[in-house]
Amino acid sequence: MSDRPLHEPTFLLLTALAERPQHGYGIIGDVERMSSGRVRLRAGTLYAALDRVVAEGLVEADREEVVDGRLRRYYRLTPRGGDRLAAEVERLQHNAAIAAKRLGRRAIGGLT
């Protein structure tokens, strides 16, 4: 499995699917909400990212349904995708903890 850090859109895409399967438009809205509007996936970008994570075995199609005459395909995280996301969370937590610790020391050093 790749050890490369995930890019933020990919991280948010996997996070959007971590809890339950979602369709494309649902993922776009969820990513926008999670990032407080900072990351807005466009349809082309989303499907290029989905094509990549599906090819890497991180995500797979879950089911299809037709709503208002439009096809919706739901995607879900695979066990491998879950492991990859968990590893990324751990990496980010580790880095954040180190950064917070050092900033704390800096603040104390600045006061003395």
Next chain:
Amino acid sequence: MTTASGLEGAYRRLLRWYPPVYRDRHEEEILGVLMAAAEPGRSQPAVRESLDLLWSALKIRIRMTVRGDSQPWAIAFAQIGMLLPVLMVVLKLIGYLERGGWYGFGTPADALIGAYGDPGRYVESFQLNAYWYAVDGNITQALTQGPGPALILAALVLTGWRRTAAVFAVVVPLAYLGVSLSAGYTLLGGANSDVTLYAYGLEALVLLVAPDAPRGWRALRWRPGALLITAAVAFGVAINGGIRPLLHSSWLLYTGTLVAVIVAVLVIMLVSSPANRRVVALLAVPFIPAAVIYLCSLINPPLPGPIGDTLAAAPLLLLILLAAMTLPLLPRRPAGSDAPSRPAAPGNA
């Protein structure tokens, strides 16, 4: 037509840029997302949305080719990657034979030392790279007109060093651009040099786009290979005016025969298989922009130097940009894996 159907039609036109296989599976799905995300009352896609779709279509096309999902394109890229340097060498050799016919062939020893006739002339006619560089210091001619770089490239590709060959195919034309521009040469109007530059750019791209192609000579499919080499020989002989002894016969009959050979080969290639059609289309890549740029060089009054240089360099830089885009998509291999001993992948040979 209603606003919604107009917008849907416009989105469908944009989605045509995606590969057919991908579109079969995802077109309705993506369309649903696009329509759901569209602002009420919108009748045409936003510019950013359109650019996003076009850019993503390009990325998916490259990725599918790299993964081997598009079999005809994968075969075509493997063929062109192998044949293009060989064709470049063949065309240089045709030029050599034609010049030899013109000046008269000496003994092999004469040819080696360039002593036949006007001293050095025969060597110059052979366009030995060392001559250009050592005698007149013209490194740009050494890079594009001589057989040296093409021979090195062909050797790297035939022995399976694909990534090294790709790096070489990027370095040669960039070195040419760097030397030419720093020396104040104009790039506009040098149609032969332009075709050569774009051929190097195309070679770099196809070598990276088809990383899983069989390596070395194993990638060669003999029938299209033989056809293309036949066409290249006919083209080279026709372009160079014909090998001199043959010119004693009817010029029209002779040239007509060569043109007929080229046309026949292209027709056979076009009708024989989807992969071969793509090979022919890829082969046109260096020639089309070179022809356009040559026509630009005929404009009177001439284009300002920087504009002409930019026009001439743009196709090469675009090919190199596309090659660079494929780098993040390449499968990771252990260090030192760019070795010639990798076995041929089944089904592509």
